[in-house]
Amino acid sequence: MPGHGPDPLLLSHGWPGSVFEFLELIPRLTNPGRYGGDPADAFTVIAPSLPGFGLSYAPGQARFSAEAMADCLASLMSEVLGYTRFGAQGGGDWGSFMAARLGYAYPDRISGIHLNFLPLRHDAGLVDKPTAEEARYLQELAHFLREEAGYQAIQGTRPQTLAYGLTDSPAGIAAWIAEKFRAWSDCQGNLETAISLMTY
Incomplete structure (x- = not known):
């Protein structure tokens, strides 16, 4: 070494x-x-x-x-x-x-x-009188919980059902994972600008 x-x-x-x-x-x-x-x-x-x-x-x-x-x-x-x-x-x-x-x-x-990820509680009630910056964060948090957290509910409550479906479909698992990388990276909607895709 x-x-x-x-x-x-x-x-x-x-x-x-x-x-x-x-x-x-x-x-x-x-x-x-x-x-x-x-x-x-x-x-x-x-x-x-x-x-x-x-x-x-x-x-x-x-x-x-x-x-x-x-x-x-x-x-x-x-x-x-x-x-x-x-x-x-x-x-x-x-x-x-x-x-x-x-x-x-x-x-x-x-x-x-x-x-490289900040673990935070997803509880909007933690702030009584938010500052402007905190209010913006809480707005973004509400959007995330409404629009981006569905996978957590599925994986947290019915993971086996999802697993069988994704195991049966390579395209399904690729889409499931790629959608998260697209949503969570700074690619502005074009995944290939943020993550290099391998070609075979």
Whole structure:
């Protein structure tokens, strides 16, 4: 491993995603000298599949709460791998929930967190007398909850029904995931301006 004693860094992905999102990032973190960076900035990267998601799910397995997933990752890092302190990066929704939760629940083990998604409560009642900026945020939140949160209801209440339908249709799963990337990226309606699409 390049560098002297690289700091351990936990990468956690979000939905819809997997550890495959990190394939191009990991070499840059573990061997920055190869990409024009300082070799002393290298990390030891640990990138598990989130418990209960994708590659880490077995049929009939009990579902993990956000707290249970964070506890599982903390156990992996400290009890299994033996790191006393480590950094945590949260990618996307669930990854950011995990990194934020690790920073909250295990401050003695976490050297720092990095999030690319800010986990916030979706409760407009938290602000009594909103400022103009807060009022704009609450308007955007109301729009999101009305127009963009349907997938949460389906996945949270009838995930198996959805899973069977999407498993049966590669075009269906592609559309389901691509629609979210289109809605959540800054592509102005044209997904290819924000995300490079692979062609085969």
